[in-house]
Amino acid sequence: MTWETVIGLEVHVQLATKSKLFSATSTAFGSEPNTQASAIDLAMPGTLPVANEEPFRYAIMFGLAIGAEIGKESVFERKNYFYPDLPKGYQTTQLAKPIVGAGEVEITLEDGSTKSIRIHHAHLEEDAGKSMHEDFHGMSGIDLNRAGTPLIEIVSEPDLRSAEEAVAFAKKLHSLVTSLGICDGEMSQGSMRFDVNISVHKPGTPFGTRTETKNLNSFKFMEEAIEMEVDRQIEELESGGVIDQETRLYDGDKRTAKTMRKKADENDYRYFPCPDLLPVVFDDAYVDAIKAAMPELPEARAARFKEEYQLSDYDADILSADAATSAYFEQLVKTSNDAKQSANWIMGELSAKLNAEEKSIKDSPVTAEQLGGVISRTQDGTISSKIAKQVFEALWDGKGTSADEIIESQGLKQVSDTGALEKMADEVIANSAKQVENYRNADPDKRPKMLGYFVGQIMKASKGQANPQAINKILIEKLNALL
Amino acid sequence: MDSSEIQKLANLAMIEIDDSQVSEVAARISDVLALVDQLQAADTDNVTPMAHPLDTVQRLRSDEVNEPNRREAFQAIAPESENGLYLVPKVIDAG
Numbered sequence: 371m372t373w374e375t376v377i378g379l380e381v382h383v384q385l386a387t388k389s390k391l392f393s394a395t396s397t398a399f400g401s402e403p404n405t406q407a408s409a410i411d412l413a414m415p416g417t418l419p420v421a422n423e424e425p426f427r428y429a430i431m432f433g434l435a436i437g438a439e440i441g442k443e444s445v446f447e448r449k450n451y452f453y454p455d456l457p458k459g460y461q462t463t464q465l466a467k468p469i470v471g472a473g474e475v476e477i478t479l480e481d482g483s484t485k486s487i488r489i490h491h492a493h494l495e496e497d498a499g500k501s502m503h504e505d506f507h508g509m510s511g512i513d514l515n516r517a518g519t520p521l522i523e524i525v526s527e528p529d530l531r532s533a534e535e536a537v538a539f540a541k542k543l544h545s546l547v548t549s550l551g552i553c554d555g556e557m558s559q560g561s562m563r564f565d566v567n568i569s570v571h572k573p574g575t576p577f578g579t580r581t582e583t584k585n586l587n588s589f590k591f592m593e594e595a596i597e598m599e600v601d602r603q604i605e606e607l608e609s610g611g612v613i614d615q616e617t618r619l620y621d622g623d624k625r626t627a628k629t630m631r632k633k634a635d636e637n638d639y640r641y642f643p644c645p646d647l648l649p650v651v652f653d654d655a656y657v658d659a660i661k662a663a664m665p666e667l668p669e670a671r672a673a674r675f676k677e678e679y680q681l682s683d684y685d686a687d688i689l690s691a692d693a694a695t696s697a698y699f700e701q702l703v704k705t706s707n708d709a710k711q712s713a714n715w716i717m718g719e720l721s722a723k724l725n726a727e728e729k730s731i732k733d734s735p736v737t738a739e740q741l742g743g744v745i746s747r748t749q750d751g752t753i754s755s756k757i758a759k760q761v762f763e764a765l766w767d768g769k770g771t772s773a774d775e776i777i778e779s780q781g782l783k784q785v786s787d788t789g790a791l792e793k794m795a796d797e798v799i800a801n802s803a804k805q806v807e808n809y810r811n812a813d814p815d816k817r818p819k820m821l822g823y824f825v826g827q828i829m830k831a832s833k834g835q836a837n838p839q840a841i842n843k844i845l846i847e848k849l850n851a852l853l
Numbered sequence: 854m855d856s857s858e859i860q861k862l863a864n865l866a867m868i869e870i871d872d873s874q875v876s877e878v879a880a881r882i883s884d885v886l887a888l889v890d891q892l893q894a895a896d897t898d899n900v901t902p903m904a905h906p907l908d909t910v911q912r913l914r915s916d917e918v919n920e921p922n923r924r925e926a927f928q929a930i931a932p933e934s935e936n937g938l939y940l941v942p943k944v945i946d947a948g
Contacts, residue, residue, distance in 0.1 A: 509940045640865065
């Protein structure tokens with residue numbers, strides 16, 4: 371019997387609030403170190419937490435999106451441990467009474483099948499600061515800008531059975547939280563981080579001992595880390611060994627994993643209710659008001675895209691998954707008036723460029739309005755689809771502010787003028803005696819295919835600017851006249 | 854509480870307890886635990902657990918930034934800082 375993989379995820383999602391969970395300090399990413407670390411964040415003596423309402427609202431939105439019971443009374447606890455990037459000596463978090471209870475998330479796998487993954491609960495907590503260990507002459511440098519940033523930690527049940535399922539689940543959560551607008555979804559900035567609990571067992575027997583791989587910050591690293599850990603556990607068990615319960619670290623750049631600490635050295639966090647914070651209570655009316663104002667969720671958006679823009683299931687799923695992509699798509703359709711072409715451009719050219727330069731669609735150098743111009747000029751015949759790609763590249767490189775400007779300044783207008791095209795066709799035919807002869811002798815069924823050579827020559831002569839439909843028409847007329 | 858339990862607690866709390874103090878500390882903690890035992894004997898079957906001794910709820914503030922950057926003042930009283938970072942003895946453990 372083969373081994374079965376069992377995976378549970380703990381996902382940390384940074385909430386996109388302006389200020390921190392317990393202090394009115396900015397949460398903006400990328401500021402100078404410690405310029406966003408107030409007395410509360412630094413745990414100066416005498417300071418007390420002042421709770422921000424927005425993270426609760428965001429957490430409730432997430433809870434409603436996964437059909438969970440909302441914790442009408444939610445309580446904060448102290449999780450005690452010492453580490454330099456945690457100035458208070460404890461993390462303020464939730465344990466017994468979290469804001470979001472049990473819920474469910476449906477994932478779609480590559481073969482199109484769906485599976486429901488149970489969420490154990492999701493709780494609110496504060497993020498820690500950052501430690502840097504290099505270049506400080508044997509000391510560690512601490513930046514507390516991130517300390518106190520609100521997070522929800524989403525804890526799944528061990529319902530995932532493969533790396534593919536885990537990644538689909540993580541992507542679904544990403545899609546949900548960005549669609550809700552409660553997280554910016556910027557993985558490279560640590561806005562979503564994954565801890566993965568992994569074990570293997572033979573189906574029908576109890577679950578195996580699990581290990582936890584911490585702090586994975588990309589879907590790719592998560593997939594690699596899971597595959598590597600599953601292989602390691604199976605190898606260990608098949609050679610007669612045992613799996614130790616331990617915490618592991620995966621290094622995505624080196625593609626290696628190692629033990630961070632064994633169970634015996636696990637922290638004993640000594641949780642207790644935080645005396646500085648009273649229970650946070652919400653009534654039904656509060657939750658109902660949030661429910662009434664919920665933004666469109668990915669499934670609903672996919673359904674609307676199919677209906678409103680006649681997209682295929684595949685296109686609709688891809689374009690609706692991420693809030694930023696959806697917004698770009700809808701803006702693009704507005705300017706281009708062509709949903710299918712808009713979908714093709716986003717999933718083709720644009721995605722390829724964004725991936726190659728590791729940019730998110732929000733930071734695309736080519737705006738939806740600019741790309742809309744490229745599509746419009748292709749549709750009205752001003753440029754060919756081949757030249758359209760050239761115009762897109764030029765926009766990407768900032769060589770102009772609009773498709774029209776680039777077409778004008780680089781002289782890319784398609785030649786549809788019949789006189790000019792006829793002249794080019796005559797020249798090509800005159801210079802291609804052999805090909806003309808072949809064409810004449812060919813079976814009439816084969817002739818359309820043989821046109822390709824002549825079209826290619828004219829495209830070459832016109833530097834790609836001849837209108838292909840017009841050339842085809844002219845060539846057929848001229849060649850057939852020679853038969 | 855035996856001495857190894859006391860040392861484990863001291864370690865978790867990052868405080869130093871001298872061997873000569875262990876028996877005294879053990880006795881005092883045992884007294885506190887005895888008190889907890891006594892409390893646990895109370896019948897609480899029909900009592901809602903209480904998260905806080907004050908019978909009121911947390912007030913929440915609106916999501917606004919109004920803490921200014923006071924890094925200079927804070928770093929002036931820090932033992933060591935460099936390039937805006939607080940410097941501490943090197944500790945590596947990813948939480």
